[in-house]
Amino acid sequence: MTRFSFDISARDGAARTGTITMSRGEIRTPAFMPVGTAATVKGMKPADVRTTGADIILGNTYHLMLRPGAERMAKLGGLHAFMGWDRPILTDSGGYQVMSLSDLTKKTETGVTFASHLDGSRHLITPERSMEIQALLGSDIHMAFDECTGFPATHEAAKASMERSMRWAQRSRDAFSGTGALFGIQQGSMFEDLRAQSSKDLTSIGFDGYAVGGLAVGEGQAEMFRVLDFAVDMLPADRPRYLMGVGKPDDLVGAVMRGIDMFDCVLPTRSGRNGQAFTWDGAINLRNAKFAEDLTPIDEQSPVGQWSKAYIHHLVRSNEMLGAMLLTEHNLWFYQQVMAGMRAAIGAGAFGDWADAFLTRYRSRCAGRSFCRRGDAE
Amino acid sequence: MTRFSFDISARDGAARTGTITMSRGEIRTPAFMPVGTAATVKGMKPADVRTTGADIILGNTYHLMLRPGAERMAKLGGLHAFMGWDRPILTDSGGYQVMSLSDLTKKTETGVTFASHLDGSRHLITPERSMEIQALLGSDIHMAFDECTGFPATHEAAKASMERSMRWAQRSRDAFSGTGALFGIQQGSMFEDLRAQSSKDLTSIGFDGYAVGGLAVGEGQAEMFRVLDFAVDMLPADRPRYLMGVGKPDDLVGAVMRGIDMFDCVLPTRSGRNGQAFTWDGAINLRNAKFAEDLTPIDEQSPVGQWSKAYIHHLVRSNEMLGAMLLTEHNLWFYQQVMAGMRAAIGAGAFGDWADAFLTRYRSRCAGRSFCRRGDAE
Numbered sequence: 001m002t003r004f005s006f007d008i009s010a011r012d013g014a015a016r017t018g019t020i021t022m023s024r025g026e027i028r029t030p031a032f033m034p035v036g037t038a039a040t041v042k043g044m045k046p047a048d049v050r051t052t053g054a055d056i057i058l059g060n061t062y063h064l065m066l067r068p069g070a071e072r073m074a075k076l077g078g079l080h081a082f083m084g085w086d087r088p089i090l091t092d093s094g095g096y097q098v099m100s101l102s103d104l105t106k107k108t109e110t111g112v113t114f115a116s117h118l119d120g121s122r123h124l125i126t127p128e129r130s131m132e133i134q135a136l137l138g139s140d141i142h143m144a145f146d147e148c149t150g151f152p153a154t155h156e157a158a159k160a161s162m163e164r165s166m167r168w169a170q171r172s173r174d175a176f177s178g179t180g181a182l183f184g185i186q187q188g189s190m191f192e193d194l195r196a197q198s199s200k201d202l203t204s205i206g207f208d209g210y211a212v213g214g215l216a217v218g219e220g221q222a223e224m225f226r227v228l229d230f231a232v233d234m235l236p237a238d239r240p241r242y243l244m245g246v247g248k249p250d251d252l253v254g255a256v257m258r259g260i261d262m263f264d265c266v267l268p269t270r271s272g273r274n275g276q277a278f279t280w281d282g283a284i285n286l287r288n289a290k291f292a293e294d295l296t297p298i299d300e301q302s303p304v305g306q307w308s309k310a311y312i313h314h315l316v317r318s319n320e321m322l323g324a325m326l327l328t329e330h331n332l333w334f335y336q337q338v339m340a341g342m343r344a345a346i347g348a349g350a351f352g353d354w355a356d357a358f359l360t361r362y363r364s365r366c367a368g369r370s371f372c373r374r375g376d377a378e
Numbered sequence: 379m380t381r382f383s384f385d386i387s388a389r390d391g392a393a394r395t396g397t398i399t400m401s402r403g404e405i406r407t408p409a410f411m412p413v414g415t416a417a418t419v420k421g422m423k424p425a426d427v428r429t430t431g432a433d434i435i436l437g438n439t440y441h442l443m444l445r446p447g448a449e450r451m452a453k454l455g456g457l458h459a460f461m462g463w464d465r466p467i468l469t470d471s472g473g474y475q476v477m478s479l480s481d482l483t484k485k486t487e488t489g490v491t492f493a494s495h496l497d498g499s500r501h502l503i504t505p506e507r508s509m510e511i512q513a514l515l516g517s518d519i520h521m522a523f524d525e526c527t528g529f530p531a532t533h534e535a536a537k538a539s540m541e542r543s544m545r546w547a548q549r550s551r552d553a554f555s556g557t558g559a560l561f562g563i564q565q566g567s568m569f570e571d572l573r574a575q576s577s578k579d580l581t582s583i584g585f586d587g588y589a590v591g592g593l594a595v596g597e598g599q600a601e602m603f604r605v606l607d608f609a610v611d612m613l614p615a616d617r618p619r620y621l622m623g624v625g626k627p628d629d630l631v632g633a634v635m636r637g638i639d640m641f642d643c644v645l646p647t648r649s650g651r652n653g654q655a656f657t658w659d660g661a662i663n664l665r666n667a668k669f670a671e672d673l674t675p676i677d678e679q680s681p682v683g684q685w686s687k688a689y690i691h692h693l694v695r696s697n698e699m700l701g702a703m704l705l706t707e708h709n710l711w712f713y714q715q716v717m718a719g720m721r722a723a724i725g726a727g728a729f730g731d732w733a734d735a736f737l738t739r740y741r742s743r744c745a746g747r748s749f750c751r752r753g754d755a756e
Contacts, residue, residue: 039692043699068670068692076671082689292446293454311460314417314446321421321699
């Protein structure tokens, strides 16, 4: 019997804080899930990921089905044992990456055939196979197999794509083994009526949680928030709501304000490998020459607070692995600090003030700074 | 006043075990020094390097003088504070790398002019400047500036090169500031009479310790041991003897048997980044397909013993940073285990038996295995 419950302990406006309880552990919400694409959060040991404050990580079905392979992963004891992370793991459905990373894809009502980007081998992924793969991986939270609608999309194209995703959501639900939880994914591009239809279909199928899909596809923060303003509230209030692939720290704050409970994004890890650090005063790029003799840490409280910006600048300039390691660890910690700050503020009924203060400080140094804009575009 | 003493607690044949005591800590000998070229042991936090058992690490003068620069390092508080390693650091003289890595070198009696491999900037390194740089870095053990004689070398060329190194050794001694310890470097290629002359010259100048230089240059293990058979005993028995740039685990054992106390080598770290692990049963390459479903750890006692070979194989195949990190940590740990084993065996008067058992087991699986030969060539 799968254990999955969501208890909301406090609300502040549309924002909520609470706990998802699963067999492998509790997930404090709002939650940020570090991305562990290929059975590793790049450059981090699992114990250090946990120390940053992560309750759950994400694994990518597309990558793992190709290497080491789903059946092989099951034979090896599942993803948790394989990588040494014993807390909850959410796996995506493979639907997004199969279109963005593989070659020679062919999409039909059945599913998607594609050639592996690793060795050209041919594969077919369907809602049924996606459920099977996620079960073989040993996922705690499975995602329904869907099609991430391209952006921009006409109403007609967005409708057709969303309707296919809803048929696939039903097939995912039907094929789901019952081990772990299953989340449905709302689509409908930027259109309110389509998001409403998608939500109605998903709710009628019934899922443990609901994701908002098809955002963070290039529409920009203002447009994303405009969609969230109507899309989130369409999803059942008593279930976790997960905004996929988002985002920058200020995106997270704005989305929590609109009722989102869960996030995943490569930004803290990928930015760390590119020399960027997130701070309460905005993002900074350690490659910048101005840090060459800066003996202050990025943040005194950071797990990498013992090292100076000058040292990390040196590592980044020297292309040393340790630079990527330290910045990844810092950024994951910073993201978790933002989440913890939001949880505490919501619990105290002071989220509005907290968010104002955070956003004012976070954005103050970014105005007109090119490195902030680079961060935004990543 | 610099603290530097060497106490030999036990001898077993030519092998010795003891302790070098310095202001920043004790160095248990025989000692292996991980290489931290650019102010980082690649892929490792300093605390984790220490946990593997390292008492001292090595920094490369050539790299650090170019980036971040010697004067800048002094301004930043020195290498120890910069990288966060508070125990002893030995710095090489820059003499070896200036010839192997830089462009447009020009060698005269004064020193070596060269163009930086990073930006083409022109630099001059002399014995005096080498001492100055090492002092600016804050080194605990400085190495005299020398010329590593090419291999093979005629007796005439080896003699001329060694004699220049001895003149440079005197200039190094004269320029040495007195902070930290200073080691001289024996040269003379493979020639007994030249090694004897070099040792006589160095001893007459007087150093805190003595290195055997000009080996591990392609001569092979048998020839290296043949040279060590006469070269080591020419150096003062009451001072530490350091074999530079060596080596494979079986090289270390054979050299300790011949009276060597200290080593440095990139092999455990560089091999780790290339997918290779050192074990009591020889070296293995985790990239090998035979490990794809091997659920056993590389070594149960290893600090990375919680992960299976299958997992590390997956990481190596996926070019994941974590693969390099885990194998580096394992290899550094393994090297320190070998050193600890030798120290204990010498202390117990059983080094011969220990070495026989080690070498028999270590070499047994390597016979005819190509991956062992690849390791040898690195």
